[in-house]
Amino acid sequence: MAAVRDFHDAGALDAAADAIEMAKNHLVQPWPYAGDVGAEARTLVTSGDGIYLIDGDGKKLIDGPAGMWCINAGHRREELARVMYTQAMELSYNTPWYTMNTPSAELSKRIAAYAPGDLNHVFYTTGGSSAVETALRFMQFYNNVRGRPEKKLILSRGGAYHGSTYLSGSLNGRPRDRDWMDAVDALVVKLSSPDPFRRPKGMTLQAFEDFLVDEFRDTVKRVGAEKIGAFVGEPIQASGGVIVPPKNYLKRIREICREFEILYVSDEVVTAFGRLGHVFASQELFDIEPDMITFAKGVTSGYFPLGGVMLSERLLRDLNRSNHPDAMFGHGLTYTSHPIGCAVALANLDLLEGGLLDHAREVGPYFQARLKTLEELPLVGEVRGEGLMGCVECVADRESNDPLQLDKDVGKRIDQHCHELGLLVRPLINMCVMSPPLVITKEQVDDLVGILREGISRTMDDLRKEGVWQG
Structure with missing residues (x-):
C-alpha cells in the first residue's frame, strides 16, 4: 500500500488554506446551523491510507467513524x-x-x-x-x-x-x-x-x-x-x-x-x-x-x-x-x-470474502473489550456495541434520564482533545461513536482506545477546573 503523502510542506498548507476559504464562500455543508449555513468550514481531510486520515494541517488521524460508517475496506485500496x-x-x-x-x-x-x-x-x-x-x-x-x-x-x-x-x-x-x-x-x-x-x-x-x-x-x-x-x-x-x-x-x-x-x-x-x-x-x-x-x-x-x-x-x-x-x-x-x-x-x-469478514469477526470482540475498559472513568455512563460498532456514552449527571446541558457539551470537548491527540471522533451530543475501518488491527485498536481514554480524561480535568463537575 502506498505511503501517505507529506502535507507539512508550505505548498500543501497553502492549498489547504485555499480550500477552506473556498468552502466558506461557496460550499453548503450538510446539517448546518442557520447561523453558519453557506459560511462554514469543517475539518479539511486531504488524504487517507488504511485506517488513517491526514487533515489540512498535516496531522495524522485514526478515522474512528470510518467516514460515515462506510470505509469498511479502509482508505486507498488499489x-x-x-x-x-x-x-x-x-x-x-x-x-x-x-x-x-x-x-x-x-x-x-x-x-x-x-x-x-x-x-x-x-x-x-x-x-x-x-x-x-x-x-x-x-x-x-x-x-x-x-x-x-x-x-x-x-x-x-x-x-x-x-x-x-x-x-x-x-x-x-x-x-x-x-x-x-x-x-x-x-x-x-x-x-x-x-x-x-x-x-x-x-x-x-x-x-x-x-x-x-x-x-x-x-x-x-x-x-x-x-x-x-x-x-x-x-x-x-x-x-x-x-x-x-x-x-x-x-x-x-x-x-x-x-x-x-x-x-x-x-x-x-x-x-x-x-x-x-x-x-x-x-x-x-x-x-x-x-x-x-x-x-x-x-x-x-x-x-x-x-x-x-x-x-x-x-x-x-x-x-x-x-x-x-x-x-x-x-x-x-x-x-x-x-x-x-x-x-x-x-x-x-471479493475483499470481504477474501478474509476481511473473518478479520472483522476476530477483532470485533477485542474492540468491544478494550472499549469496555473506559467504563472505569467517572464520566462514562455506559460503553456498548457489537462487532466494530461502539459507543461511549458520557453522563455528567447520573441522577437524570435526560442529558443536561453539561452532557450536551461533553462530546464536542472530547472530540477536540482527541483530534489534537490523533483520533477523529464522531460526537453525538454526550456520546462518542466509534466504527473504525474493518482492517483495523488489535494494536491499532489499542491506539484508538488509548487516545479516547486520554481525551475523556482531559475533558474531565477541564470540567473540574471550571467547577461545573466534581466527578
Missing part, C-alpha cells in the same frame, strides 16, 4: 480504485429505464446468496436514504395493487435514523433531526427507543423487552393493523447511539409483523457488509427474516455511492398474481444499477 477506472473505460453509464449492465446482474446474484430467507431480488439506489425511500414506496405500491390503499402507516422508533429524504427523514426519532424540519407525520407512528441504558430505573432487562413488545402489539391494536403497512427498524440503532436492543426483542417484533401482515423492513444501511462481521446481520445475529433489507455504505466501502433494497420473493409473487398485473411501480433513479458502483461492490465483496 483494488477498488482500479475497478472504478476499468469499468469507466468499458462502460461508464447506461440508462436503467430500457437497458441493463452485467455488473448489476452479477452483484444481485452474489448478494442474494447472503440474504436471509427468500430475499432474492435487489433494487439498487444511490445510498441509504434512497434505499429506505424505495422500500417505503414499494410498500405503498404493494398495498395499492393488493387492494389495500388504507394500509400505509409506518411504525418507527425513538432514536431511529433512516435518512434525509422527505419520507425517510419522517421516520427519524432523534428530536434534533426534526426540530426545524417538516415531515410526513400523518404517515408515521412512533414507538419507544429500545435503549436498555435509558430504561426506567429498577426495570429489569427482560421486563424492558416485554414492555417494548407489549407497546408494539398495543399500538397495532390501537391504530389498526389494516392501516399499518410497515415497520422499519435498524438491528442496531447506529446514529441513535449504537443502541443494542434486548436479546429477543427484534425476533418477537418480527412475529407480530407476520401475524398482522405488516412488512418488516430491516434497515441494514450501517450493519451490513462487514460492520458486524457478516454481509447481512438480520438473521446471523438477530435470527430474523425480514420482508425487505435496505443497505448502502459498506457495500462499496464508501468508494462509490450505492445502496439498495433486498425484496422478498413472496412479495413479488403476490404482485405477479394480483388482479392488476399491468400496474406500474413508478419509481426509479437516474443512477439505479450504476455499472461503476456495482463493479466496485463486486470487488469489495
